[in-house]
Amino acid sequence: MHILDQAFLHGADYNPDQWLDRPDILEQDLELMRQAQVNCVSVGIFAWTALEPEEGVYRMDWLKSVVGRLYENGVYTILATPSGARPAWMAKRYPEVLRVNVSGQRNHMGERHNHCLTSPVYREKVYLMNRRLAETFKDDPAVILWHLSNEYSGSCYCEHCQQAFREWLKETYGTLDHLNHEWWTAFWSHTYTSWEEVEPPFADGEQSTLGLKLAWERFTTDQTVDFCRQEVKALRDGGSRLPVTTNLMGFSPVLNYYKFRDVLDIVSWDNYPDWNMQANDTETAVSAAMAHDLMRSIKREPFLLMESTPSSLNWKPVSKLKKPGMHMLSSLQAVAHGSDSVQYFQWRKGRGGTEKFHGAVVDHYGKADTRVFDEVSQLGIRLKRLSQLDPPLLHSEVRPEVAIIFDWENRWAMENSAGPRNIGMHYVETLQDHYRAFWQQGIPVDIIDPETDLDRYRLIVAPLLYLTRSDIELKLRDFTARGGTLVSTYWSGIVNRDDLCYLGGTPHGMMDLFGLRSEEIDALTDTEQNQMSWNGRTYQLTDLCERVQVKDAEILAVYEQDFYQGEAVLARHTFGQGQAYYLASRAEPAFYLDFYEKLQGGLHLKQALPGQTLPPGVTAGLRESQQGQVIILQNYNQQAVRLSLRHALADLETRNTYTTGLTLQPYAVRFLIRI
Template sequence: MKRTLSVPGIAYGGDYNPEQWPEEVWAEDMRLMREAGVNLVSVGIFSWALLEPSEGVYDFSRLDKILDLLHDNGIAADLATPTAAPPAWFFRAHPEALPADRDGRTLSYGSRQTFCPSSPAYRQAALRIAGALAGRYADHPAVRMWHVHNEYGCHNAACYCDTSAAAFRRWLRDRYGDDLAALNHAWGTAFWSQWYYDWEEVLPPRATGAVSNPTHQLDWRRFCSDELLSLYTAERDVLRAAAPTVPATTNFMVNFSFDALDYWRWAPELDLVSNDHYLRSTDPEPQIDIALSGDLTRSLAHGPWLLMEHSTGAVNWQPVNRAKSPGQLRRDALAHVARGADGIAYFQWRQSKAGAEQWHSAMVPHAGTDSRIWQDVVRLGADLKALAEVRGSTGTAEVAIVWEWDARWALELPSQPSGELRYLDLVRAWYEPLWRSGVAVDFVRPDADLTGYRLVLAPNLYLVDEAGAANLTSYAAGGGTLAVGFHSGAVDENCHARLAGYPGAFREVLGVRSDEPFPLLPGEPVALSGAVPDGATGSLWSERLRLAGAEAVASYADGPLAGVPAVTRLAHGTGSAWYLATLPDPVTLAALLDRVREEAGVAPVRTAPPGVEVARRRGPEADYLFVIDHTGQGAEVPVAEGSFELLTGKETSGTVTVAPGDVAVVREPRGQ
């Protein structure tokens, strides 16, 4: 059964926490929500202690009033299970449900997500409150979606207590067919006398005197993701049994710092994929992170998705929390829509007076409606209403970037040839020149269907299983264009090194062989020569590479590997396979990727000046071209004849003019 969110047009709103305010404020909230064009709010996310003041005793009087009030004002509710923040009485009754860190310290309650994901007592209590909510509100007309939990794994992605250890062993027995010999083989436990003779000997990778077994750590990451997923599906099933047609979601955190969950495994379990995204104050071009995160979330959803949380201004959890510049609130929100968001929501509706997030911005800030933020919030509501017809349209891309959480986890384990490698940094380095060129990008698993793509990029795929390696090899051998970054294909799914030289699984398809890596020190460049820009350099990595069918495009010009190939290309019929054995500087990497994509026949969505972002969504009868000026200079961008600019309501043909720092959304006739 397909379950969809029954809210007209683009959903707009945020987390609504009226329990923080006296009841007389609620009527003012409704008036302001109508003024801003809000049509969806998430309620009850952190209200467990108020809904269930003692075990099995419920007080729904406040929530009854809130939901009725929302319905009376034409505002839909995304009703949450409040299970991310168990109340104090629960931990007094079940202290064994508190989580333990890697050093064995039991953490106290007093914040949020202070529970062990494997705790039977927590699971029982979470399902009980979910069931009580479902039984009471399944048929309430305001409830249009279930919001299960909140940001799974944000603070308790791993618990190292004995309860978790027992759950880990159960997970391992299922994974390895209850065959301890298979586990010993997969983990390579003959090394350092780590052989296990009894399942009870297997523990989480707790703090120890030296480096923990890498496959042990990798399986632990897989287990932790699956354990939290089992909590989500258990709550979702309780809700679904009571309200079979109401969609359920939980908010992902597809952003720069969070890597705890394998969202490829999670996404199919959600009726609607939703995501939280916050900017980092240290990022000089956060618009690129918005685009990357949005493209990855759209790829997880295989279509439109919902932005569940972002900020109107400053967040509260960075060393320095910067406010947004004039116009940025609007640009950021519409950039998410450009990348497939069918809903825009903020944390939170009204800025808190007290608590750990009192300095986190909101739609109604401390300053109230006499503020720039409120003016921007109202304007954005009008913009989203004007974009109602965009809902349901999809992104289009001829380029795919391979993304795999297993590979990310494995690459960043200790005892690598270089501890300077960061998976997302490498992906962003390759993504950024595509963004600057206006090239549309999807993200895919290594084993995905690649037949619709002209170009597939794997900036780093340190870990890849046989199916994924064969799929990428077949794609290139069949005439596709493939580009692979250094230290890829090195290990299998058990972190076992592939023998006979690097880049392991991709040696033959790339036509190269390396016998030894030469990682570079931080800040140590190596000069490049060949078909690259003048002054080209590489960083992070080099390796002693020899050609085995490929041609050298660029070579190291100095250092111990002077004259050795650094960038190679092997023709495969109408396609080719490229290997980048270093990280070129941004100008050089952009030039190389331009050459690769032009060779593959990939063109930008639309020609635009530098710093002007262009993205396209495709609807059943028209295309929607989003043009966003990040330069503050304004621009003109070509559009099809007979086009219509939705935000101004004006016809436009030939070109669309975007004012400095502004956004245009153009409906173009199909076929252009």
């Protein structure tokens, strides 16, 4: 049976290529990995020069030896393709592989991700390297998964990319007339009369044609996905049929990760929250949880936590240590949200380079008697135990009845748009306002895009749906008419997929769905507030206040200040068999918890602890399989918390039972079932 089927993966990025002159250290690593309960490492991520020190001269023997010794010692390998950083000889001989920046200047050799994904030379070199790796390891039982490149990101503005962009535009728009219309290029007389006139949005070039900027973001994603496909093709041509992954980066703004769902067999990602930066870690926990749910929702399957730090980071303003217990909690948070692994960057700290002070399992001291090594080892022991739970936790799923719609393309359009609030629309933060309310109740959530099917959900939340595409209006109408509950907000249904404003009223295609029409929107400064009262409480409103003309919706709350005092801010409308709610402003966090608790009282959505009120800083995750459900209680407080229970629970690790209540120690994680 394959290790992926047997156990939670536990390990780290491993860089033996940096230590080839120290075979004693490579041998020490094997013993230390055994002590740390490591069963899997990612190898070769930035090893191109060690694998091909000069053009066409491949040296795979050292890698075969390392992978073999790991396997002999019970450690499997996730083998990387090294395309994340090219060797210096390649940049010198083929300057075209280096990126051209947004100012039109070709970069010098250096950094990582400094390569053109369109360059025929770079694509050929990556193909040859990947195929050679596949030919070498296609039948090796030690290798379980391909790790494609590293954190794909960034744009190149070279001539190759410009020409590819023009071809992409021709395929997307068909004719220049269509492109000119959709981009509204008559504005400032920027109409294109030839495809060759179209350039990327250079820093000193076209920045006011917003359709161009949006198209460039989409092209960058598509070109990156195409490069990823070519990496996979090389592996397949080399004879390997192993699954592939690449390490994504949560809510990173640079690429639309949903576009990778058909290329990757398994989604994995790198998680680096700011733990212990504040007196209370609840908000950090909420943010990390939402990112885990986003990554899981790409394929709506279990994912892998590919990178995290076992201690501190070195690339943020302050390198804060994880307090004792936080490593266990933050790692098992990923498991609670659907991860089948806990992996780190990095196994051993290097002696030089920009990440020499980044957290690692083994520091420069090089031995096992450290706090961090002990905490990693304890987690490894626990993951081994969790792999054997009954009902199973490993490979079980998270199956929410709630989904929040997040769209990278909507984000790009909103952030590029001039107005109504250029100091920040707070798109992701607003999603988190809604998400937090479910986290506080232990209600699982998917984070989906407009292309995702809605049939499995009972509640859809669609905040700030400024740009609508992929017939999302029709999907939301059908979802609600069939009995679903929909919640949306201000600044929705404003523009089409090319950032072209809709005519005839907004939210476009949804005015009858919500029973109202948006008339105008008032932007507030960071120090301004309005307020509303609902269900016996008063809540502060910030950011934007939309004025809506209500047709046949039921007004639930009104503005209490400014010239639109008394006008609707929260409304509900019956549409078919369902209900559609519209919130015309951004409310303070307390409102969302009160609002969604009230909705939950009527909807009875799937909940880890049904009807249970959770203390502040405590949440409950839920993973499911045919054999049953596992409840994962997590305490993000630095003090113990007592939880009263409505239903009896049993601890799957200790076999203890709890009928009326249980105490969660600081940073505790408990795996439970209902009895």
